[in-house]
Amino acid sequence: MKAAVLYELNQPVVVEDIDMEGPKEGEVVVKVAATGVCHSCHHVVTGNIRYPLPVVLGDEGAGVVEEVGPGVTLVKPGDHVILSWVPSCGHCVYCTQGYPNLCLKARNSAPGRLFDGTTRFTKNGRPIHHFAWVASFAEYSVIPQESAIPIDKEIPLDKAALVGCSVTTGVCAVINTAQVRPGSSVVVFGAGGIGLNVIQGAVIAGAERIIAVDLLDTKLEMARQFGATHTINASEIEPIEVIQSLTDGLGADYAFEAIGTRVTFEQAVRAIRNRGKAIWIGVAPREPLAMEAGALGGEKMVMTSAYGSARPRVDMPRLLALYRAGVLKLDELITRTYQLEEVNDAFDHMLNGEVARGLIRF
Ligand SMILES: [Zn+2]
Ligand SMILES: [Zn+2]
Structure with missing residues (x-):
C-alpha cells in the first residue's frame, strides 16, 4: 500500500509502496478516506518535533474501519471513524478526571510505536514508525481501537478528517x-x-x-x-x-x-x-x-x-453536530485538495500561506 514516509530531516517526504501487517490485539485497520496537511507533520520534517525515523506522517484523518484485531469492542468493520491522536485508555488518573487528552498510557508509550512497542509498517523488513498513532498519510493505517472515534455515516469523511486535529485543537x-x-x-x-x-x-x-x-x-x-x-x-x-x-x-x-x-x-x-x-x-x-x-x-x-482539552469521544461528534447545524465551517477550511503524491507541494502551500487547509484525498 502507498504511504508518505519521512526518512531524513529537512528532506522531501517519499511516497512509495510499503508493507503493512494486520491488526494485533486491540488494534484496528482503517482505510483512510482523507487526511489534512497539518503543521505538526512539518515540525517533524524540520526536527522541531523530535520523532523516530523513518515515519509515516499524517495526524488528521478519517476513514472506514476495514478490519479489527482480537479483543476490539469499540468499533466494527464498516464504521466511519475520525482518527484521534490521543488513544485515551479511559482509566488512568487523567482519563478518570475527564481529561483524556492528557491520558498517561498514551503519553508514556514509546513514540511512533503501537502499544505493544512495535510498528505495523515495514519497508524491505525495516520498521517504519507511525506518526502520532494516526499515520494517515497512507492508504491504510493500523491504530489502537481507542484512536478510532465513531461518527455518523452521513458526515462526509473528507470534512470529518479535519476534526481529527486542527478543528478540535x-x-x-x-x-x-x-x-x-x-x-x-x-x-x-x-x-x-x-x-x-x-x-x-x-x-x-x-x-x-x-x-x-x-x-x-x-x-x-x-x-x-x-x-x-x-x-x-x-x-x-x-x-x-x-x-x-x-x-x-x-x-x-x-x-x-x-x-x-x-x-x-x-x-x-x-x-x-x-x-x-x-x-x-x-x-x-x-x-x-x-x-x-x-x-x-x-x-x-x-x-x-493540548488537543483543545478535548474528550474526543464527546467533543468530535459534538463538533460534527455543529457542522450539520451550519454553525461550524468545515467546507470553507478546505481550500485545496491533493493526491498523496503531491504531499510535498501541500507542505509548501501551507508554509507560504496559500491555503486555509490542504486536504489529501484517497
Ligand atoms: Zn495536527
Ligand atoms: Zn488514560
Missing part, C-alpha cells in the same frame, strides 16, 4: 480550555489551520471582538471570512498597541497563540488585560522566553492547550 481550545464567555474580546496570533479554528470557536462562544494577527494579508483575509472583526498585519505595525486601542486600553480578555514562536508566546501575554488568559496552543519554541515574571502581574493567567 482550535475550537476546543476556546470552548474547553479557555472557556471564553459571551461578549468578551479575543486575540488570535496566527491565522493558519489552528488560528482560523480559534476564530470560529470564538464566534461560536459569542466573543464580541475577535482580533486576528498574522504576517500575511492572504491569511488575514481568511480570518475575516471565519469571523475576525479586526485584523492586524504584524509585519507592518506593532500589534500590542493596536490591540490595546481596540480593547479600551486594557488588553483582551483572551489571547490565543497559534503559531509556536517565542515572540508570539510573549505577545500573547502582553496582549491580555488583568485577569485575562493567554492560551499557548502552538508547539513550544525550543528557546527560553525573555519575559519578566512581572509581565503576569494583575492576576494574568497563562495556560497551554
Whole structure:
C-alpha cells in the first residue's frame, strides 16, 4: 500500500509502496478516506518535533474501519471513524478526571510505536514508525481501537478528517480550555489551520471582538471570512498597541497563540488585560522566553492547550453536530485538495500561506 514516509530531516517526504501487517490485539485497520496537511507533520520534517525515523506522517484523518484485531469492542468493520491522536485508555488518573487528552498510557508509550512497542509498517523488513498513532498519510493505517472515534455515516469523511486535529485543537481550545464567555474580546496570533479554528470557536462562544494577527494579508483575509472583526498585519505595525486601542486600553480578555514562536508566546501575554488568559496552543519554541515574571502581574493567567482539552469521544461528534447545524465551517477550511503524491507541494502551500487547509484525498 502507498504511504508518505519521512526518512531524513529537512528532506522531501517519499511516497512509495510499503508493507503493512494486520491488526494485533486491540488494534484496528482503517482505510483512510482523507487526511489534512497539518503543521505538526512539518515540525517533524524540520526536527522541531523530535520523532523516530523513518515515519509515516499524517495526524488528521478519517476513514472506514476495514478490519479489527482480537479483543476490539469499540468499533466494527464498516464504521466511519475520525482518527484521534490521543488513544485515551479511559482509566488512568487523567482519563478518570475527564481529561483524556492528557491520558498517561498514551503519553508514556514509546513514540511512533503501537502499544505493544512495535510498528505495523515495514519497508524491505525495516520498521517504519507511525506518526502520532494516526499515520494517515497512507492508504491504510493500523491504530489502537481507542484512536478510532465513531461518527455518523452521513458526515462526509473528507470534512470529518479535519476534526481529527486542527478543528478540535482550535475550537476546543476556546470552548474547553479557555472557556471564553459571551461578549468578551479575543486575540488570535496566527491565522493558519489552528488560528482560523480559534476564530470560529470564538464566534461560536459569542466573543464580541475577535482580533486576528498574522504576517500575511492572504491569511488575514481568511480570518475575516471565519469571523475576525479586526485584523492586524504584524509585519507592518506593532500589534500590542493596536490591540490595546481596540480593547479600551486594557488588553483582551483572551489571547490565543497559534503559531509556536517565542515572540508570539510573549505577545500573547502582553496582549491580555488583568485577569485575562493567554492560551499557548502552538508547539513550544525550543528557546527560553525573555519575559519578566512581572509581565503576569494583575492576576494574568497563562495556560497551554493540548488537543483543545478535548474528550474526543464527546467533543468530535459534538463538533460534527455543529457542522450539520451550519454553525461550524468545515467546507470553507478546505481550500485545496491533493493526491498523496503531491504531499510535498501541500507542505509548501501551507508554509507560504496559500491555503486555509490542504486536504489529501484517497
Ligand atoms: Zn495536527
Ligand atoms: Zn488514560
